[in-house]
Amino acid sequence: MGNGALSGAVIAVAGAGGPAGRAALLRLAEAGATVVGADNDPERLAEAVDAARYGAGGATVTGEPVDLLDLDSTRDWALRVEKEFGRVDGVVHLVGGWRGSETFIKTSLDDWDFLELLLIKTVQHTSLAFFEGLQRSDRGRYVLISASGATKPTAGNAAYAAAKAAAEAWTLALADAFRKAGGADGPTSAAAILVVKALVHEAMRADRPNAKFAGFTDVKDLAEAIAGVWEKPATEVNGQRLWLTEQP
16 A cells, blocks of 8 residues: 555545545545544444455554534644644545425525535634645645535525535635645645535445436545545646536
């Protein structure tokens, strides 16, 4: 594992316990990175970490429960990562959640309150907590996973699309901070957005064997795209929306 494309890199994965998180942990570990996962479900996180460690042949994969809705807790996590491993080269934001309604008028603002926490607050907290560490890296990357609905919202997805759009705007502001910090030579760190329509994984296909999941991105393909963000110079990916599905 030490000779992979990400050999020596230290990458934090927020929301590591879900299907996309599991795939990302494994792919980044296979590429040689030291991977540090966080999730609010300790049992789910432990299973994901063990699976990635085993699947990547004993790579360094760790995890701990972190309250990403608390800025101080998130900052403490960022400090622990850099103190333990000496550096931080990436944050992958995979904290997700969805709520929708049948029509626009039936939208519940309780859904907005729920999604604002999961989809926006966690982006704010992780980006603020890790900014300085990523800026110190020679290949720092902040990767947000977003949805095409942020660009073309539908009536029943008002709260979800608005939350995703806000998270994108915040990430683009982070990208501008990296750009300004880089000065005339350009940024050495980057913030990029990977855009999907929706995600699919093996369990979903098993539950719905006749479904086509048209336009969906497999979590393994998402993990491949996440690792690929480090393969391009910061100047090419900083502030970019990288589409993994058809652009509306």
